[in-house]
Amino acid sequence: MPKPPTVYDVAAQAGVSIATVSRVIRDPDTVKAATRDRVNAAIEQLGYVPSASARGLAARRTNVIGLFFPRHDDVEPPALAEQTEVSVITGDDEQPENENLYYDEVLRGAELEASRRGFALMIASGTGGELERLVTDLAGRVDGLAVLAGTVPMEMLERVARHIPVVLLGGDGRQDRFDHVHSNNGPGMKKLAEHLLERGAKSFAYVRGPEGVADDDERFGGFSQAVGDRPVEVVRGDFTRRGGRAAARALTSTPDAIVCANDQTALGVLDVITPHEGKPLVTGFDGIAAGRHSSPSLTTVHQPMSELGRAAIDVVTTRLEHPDAPRQTRTLPVRVILRESAP
Structure with missing residues (x-):
């Protein structure tokens, strides 16, 4: 099989530099018409197909x-099964x-x-x-x-x-x-917490994400501004639905409202805690589509992801x-x- 033509071959046949070839490919309007025509003719004659690396040669970019x-x-993917039987599983806690x-x-x-x-x-x-x-x-x-x-x-x-x-x-x-x-994390979570206060919530649980995540810090800051010195039990999660279930089971109090750092955590909380007579109130943050279809549907702060x-x-x-x-x-x-x- 013959070796495919390169940007160097095009440049040699057209009598220009490889930088000029790259400009013809990337931004043809910056090259004189006569030069552009010579480069395009060489490309057609040689059958050259521009690659990403060739397009970036002049600007030293990869695009x-x-x-x-x-x-x-840290869930390990299950081994590829060779059997064809259909298994029946009760519950979903063990599923990745x-x-x-x-x-x-x-x-x-x-x-x-x-x-x-x-x-x-x-x-x-x-x-x-x-x-x-x-x-x-x-x-x-x-x-x-x-x-x-x-x-x-x-x-x-x-x-x-x-x-x-x-x-x-x-x-x-x-x-x-x-x-x-x-996103406007702090003010958004503050407004949500103010709504919970208006609904009569006096005690809270807050399920955070992993330590050191800036968005989580901003949201917790906005929540804290709104609730002041009211009782708050803080639990760490990991932003996953599985982590939300674990956090709900770890709570030692029975708060009026459970505020979660994101929607997937909140959906995990709802897997474990079904509100009765409107309590506890449960909220998330993100606005993922799954929150619209949960039971109950999830109150949240929607950010334009x-x-x-x-x-x-x-x-x-x-x-x-x-x-x-x-x-x-x-x-x-x-x-x-x-x-x-x-x-």
Whole structure:
């Protein structure tokens, strides 16, 4: 099989530099018509198919944006079964629940915006000892990186940011030098807590996420502002439905309201605690579709998850074009949605 033509072959036949070939492919309007015609003729004659790496030669870009999410579970996937029998299982506690519907929505928005801007999206997910290897490897393959705030050590992000733009999903940017995209977490949770107070709640349980997650800190701060010195039992969860069930079983009090840091946690709480005569009130935060269909349907704070993903890509690509622009933090609006779990 003959060796496929390269960008160097096109440049040689057209009598131009490889940078010019790349500009004709990436941004043809910036090249004189006569030169552009020679390059296009060489491409057609040679049968050259531009690759992502060739398109990025002039600008030293890959045309790929990286997106890194943590993994909040350590569930081993089951071995591939060779048998064909259908098994019957009672209950769902032992079933792995690896889905994260918040990430799914953010990812959908990021994919749309990356595609619209002519970039591919490369995704990695990990935790623990593999985290540094994964982030370093991802950063070496992309033009810019979006990371959930608080999930990657700051010193690692500082190293990465010496080479490529980094935007954090979450956090407000007051403690670092990165661009940030986040929802209006604190005020949204404060408004939700004020609604629970209006409903007559006097004692609370609050199910948080893992330590060090900026969004969780902001939401708990907004909740605390609203409830003041009223009794609050705080339990740590992990943002998963399974973790929500465990947190509900760990409660030592019988509060008027159980406030959860995200919807999947709240759905886990509802798996264990069915409100009777309107108590306890149960709420979440995110606005995932599953909350509309739970029983009871879930009162929550809806954040524009898909728009967060789109905004993150927009900030990264803007930083690529304007590396010296002032640092920015984009705050997206939220809405309190009242449903059956806390009407």
